[in-house]
Amino acid sequence: MIDWAEGKSGYMILTVDGLEVLESGSLHALHEETVVFEFDDGDGALTVRFTFQDKRNCEREVELEEINEWEVLLTFVNFDEPNGISNQKKLLEVGEYRGRSLYLRYFVIGSRDTENMLVHYTWFLGPKV
Numbered sequence: 001m002i003d004w005a006e007g008k009s010g011y012m013i014l015t016v017d018g019l020e021v022l023e024s025g026s027l028h029a030l031h032e033e034t035v036v037f038e039f040d041d042g043d044g045a046l047t048v049r050f051t052f053q054d055k056r057n058c059e060r061e062v063e064l065e066e067i068n069e070w071e072v073l074l075t076f077v078n079f080d081e082p083n084g085i086s087n088q089k090k091l092l093e094v095g096e097y098r099g100r101s102l103y104l105r106y107f108v109i110g111s112r113d114t115e116n117m118l119v120h121y122t123w124f125l126g127p128k129v
Contacts, residue, residue, distance in 0.1 A: 019091075019103065019124040030115040037123075039097050046097050047071045052110075052117055054078060060085065062092065079117070080110035091124060101126030 014021040022039075029035050035050040047070060055077050063075040072094050079085050084107050091103035107120040 016122075016124070019126060022097075022102070022123040022125050024122040026118065026120045029117045029119055031117065032115075035119070039102070039123075041098050045070060046095050046102070048094055048104075049073045050076065050119070052076045052079060052108075054080060062087075064092070064094065074104075076108060079108045080112045082109065082111055084109040098125065100128060 027035065029050070029052065031052045031054060033052070037048045037050075039046045039048070049072070051073065053075055058077060060078040060081075063073075063077060065073040065075070067073055074092075074094065086107040087105060091105055093101055093103050095102045103124040103126065105122045105124065109118040109120075110116075
């Protein structure tokens with residue numbers, strides 16, 4: 001058993017293939033709802049918004065729109081797949097946080113019959129420069 005030194009504070013750092021995991025979780029959302037992630041390091045906030053849209057006669061894609069230098073909008077288009085859709089090994093770079101690149105890995109489970117979406121997400125920080 002590991003005996004941590006008394007009086008010392010610290011925290012665990014989780015890495016995957018050299019990238020630091022900042023946050024990971026799952027949430028339920030409905031089509032047309034907006035999900036907001038706000039990252040604040042004390043020097044200012046970076047806001048990333050998710051929206052989900054069904055557009056017929058359009059390919060499945062993630063549209064990234066930089067609203068300004070502190071806000072990004074990600075629109076998940078046609079993600080109504082019951083088996084789920086992910087970006088697999090290709091991480092999506094969405095901005096900079098704490099002076100490091102901020103990446104997203106997602107897995108979205110949707111339904112053609114209901115408005116429900118299950119979104120699994122992991123936020124990663126790139127290497128320290």
